[in-house]
Amino acid sequence: METTTLKLYSLEYKEAKTYLMAALFMAGNIVFPQLCHTVNMGGPTWLPIYLFTLVGAYKYGWRVGLLTAVASPFINSAWFGMPVPASLPAILLKSILLAGIAGYTAHRFQKVSIVLMLAVVVGYQLTGTLGEWLLKGDFYLAVQDFRIGIPGMLLQIFGGYLLVKYLIRK
Incomplete structure (x- = not known):
């Protein structure tokens, strides 16, 4: 497997660039889910709310x-009704785990x-699924991403890799 070393950042909350970049990724996490939701089961299949957080x-x-992970689901839910408010705790849990694991791994x-x-992706999904099981008390619902969302996880792995490696060169 090819490994690429590239310029990675660890922006601080006191930097304006932190909020600018978070706003851009939030926009991606708003637009991309809307595109996916035009297809039947597009959200649960493609897991679009996580790509730009990653x-x-x-x-x-x-x-x-973290800014992207927390704001995106709330904005999408308030503006478009998706995700439904009942799903927000599990989605926020997975989004926050994703932000932490991705940031740590890159650093x-x-x-x-x-x-x-x-x-x-496997790290946040496994941990998030356990948390979702505790939140919902229903194992079948908790493993939905593994039942339906494999294409979305693959998109996160390969699409995330390509976006980080090729499209964000600075």
Whole structure:
């Protein structure tokens, strides 16, 4: 597997760039889910609310990821009704885990690879599924991402890798 070393950042909350980058990734997390929701079961299949959280946290650090992870689901729910409010706790849990794991992985390894993206996605999904099971008390609902969302996880792994490696070169 090819590993690429690239410029990764760990922006601080006191930097204006943190909020600018978070706003850009939030926009991606608003537009992309709307596109996916035009297809039947597009949200549960493609898991679009997580892609730009992953990219933002990996490239610009956990703070950008956390801002994106928390704001995006609330904005989408308020503006478009998706995700439904009852789903917000589980989605927020997974989004926050994703931001933390992606930010940590990027900081720790200072490179991007398919294997690292796989570790991030599997890490937040497994941990988030356990948390969702505790929140909902229903194992079948908690494993929905593994039943329906494999295409979305693959998109996060390969799409996230490509976005971090090629499209965000600075």
